[in-house]
Amino acid sequence: MKYKKLGFIGGGHMARSIISGLVKDNYPCELIYVSDPSQNKLNALQQQFSIQVQTDNQAVAEQAEVLVFAIKPQQIMDVLNELSTIVQQRQPLVISIAAGINTAAIQHYLGKQLPIVRCMPNTPALMGAGITGLFATELVISSHKALAESIMRAVGVTLWVKNEADIDTITAISGSGPAYFFYIFEALEAAGVQLGFSQADARLLVLQTALGAAQLAMLSDNDVAQLRAQVTSPGGTTEQALAWLQSRNVDTILQEAVFVAKKRAEELSQLLD
Numbered sequence: 001m002k003y004k005k006l007g008f009i010g011g012g013h014m015a016r017s018i019i020s021g022l023v024k025d026n027y028p029c030e031l032i033y034v035s036d037p038s039q040n041k042l043n044a045l046q047q048q049f050s051i052q053v054q055t056d057n058q059a060v061a062e063q064a065e066v067l068v069f070a071i072k073p074q075q076i077m078d079v080l081n082e083l084s085t086i087v088q089q090r091q092p093l094v095i096s097i098a099a100g101i102n103t104a105a106i107q108h109y110l111g112k113q114l115p116i117v118r119c120m121p122n123t124p125a126l127m128g129a130g131i132t133g134l135f136a137t138e139l140v141i142s143s144h145k146a147l148a149e150s151i152m153r154a155v156g157v158t159l160w161v162k163n164e165a166d167i168d169t170i171t172a173i174s175g176s177g178p179a180y181f182f183y184i185f186e187a188l189e190a191a192g193v194q195l196g197f198s199q200a201d202a203r204l205l206v207l208q209t210a211l212g213a214a215q216l217a218m219l220s221d222n223d224v225a226q227l228r229a230q231v232t233s234p235g236g237t238t239e240q241a242l243a244w245l246q247s248r249n250v251d252t253i254l255q256e257a258v259f260v261a262k263k264r265a266e267e268l269s270q271l272l273d
């Protein structure tokens with residue numbers, strides 16, 4: 001890959017994680033620029049990664065061949081406005097990770113047509129174990145796509161979608177997904193405690209089981225339904241527990257939870273629009 005000058009607008013959690021992954025993958029640190037209002041945050045980033053830092057967004061946008069907007073959705077409109085002239089002059093590839101901000105809105109605030117990639121990462125990205133949904137506008141060419149993908153791969157796995165509406169589905173499944181699992185972990189942990197284990201032991205049992213189950217499912221040639229069948233002996237404990245869950249339609253409830261999350265993602269997107 002030919003390395004490009006990367007500018008990050010916003011040097012918070014997500015930018016730090018992406019930069020950390022890129023630097024680990026030997027991305028040249030002298031090609032990474034970050035702007036953020038906090039000089040303390042910038043100093044810490046510079047010390048840790050030897051990258052270029054600025055409090056001035058314009059100065060970063062002037063350098064960038066790829067400009068990553070890693071700021072909160074409520075902040076992005078003002079910043080897009082502030083940078084529209086320089087972005088029109090430089091025509092970088094624009095990447096946004098701001099949740100709920102669609103490409104039409106980004107395009108509108110930046111002015112003329114630009115190549116834009118909209119990304120939806122999730123919280124495990126903060127430790128390099130995320131999954132990011134990506135959507136590209138029409139002007140995004142294959143080299144842009146490769147570039148955007150390599151940037152987001154620094155924090156985990158990537159998945160392209162053809163329709164922007166599918167970003168709302170990604171939000172509902174993997175964006176909110178860690179919280180669904182935490183909710184289930186909490187319930188299983190509580191069961192362990194009620195049955196006499198310490199909180200720490202119950203937590204270890206639950207988390208290691210979740211990790212192992214996910215690894216097994218990722219590495220196995222069998223789908224998850226087959227894996228479930230394999231651990232469900234007739235007349236055994238697992239069969240008893242699963243029959244209980246099925247009798248209460250837990251699968252339908254989980255699916256409905258995803259549907260309401262998607263609906264909320266659509267509503268929030270319209271609100272921010």
Ligand SMILES: NC(=O)c1ccc[n+]([C@@H]2O[C@H](COP(=O)([O-])OP(=O)(O)OC[C@H]3O[C@@H](n4cnc5c(N)ncnc54)[C@H](OP(=O)(O)O)[C@@H]3O)[C@@H](O)[C@H]2O)c1
Nearest residue numbers: 010011012013014036070071072073097098099121122123
């Ligand atoms: N964290 C996640 O797990 C996650 C998951 C999915 C999507 N996202 C999306 O990723 C984006 C970044 O999230 P984050 O967790 O990294 O947020 P964050 O830690 O708050 O980082 C945003 C940074 O931007 C700075 N900032 C504020 N106004 C700015 C401006 N005008 N110009 C330049 N920088 C400015 C903030 O400074 P101050 O703190 O001083 O305001 C902060 O350091 C958000 O849009 C979020 O929706 C995050």
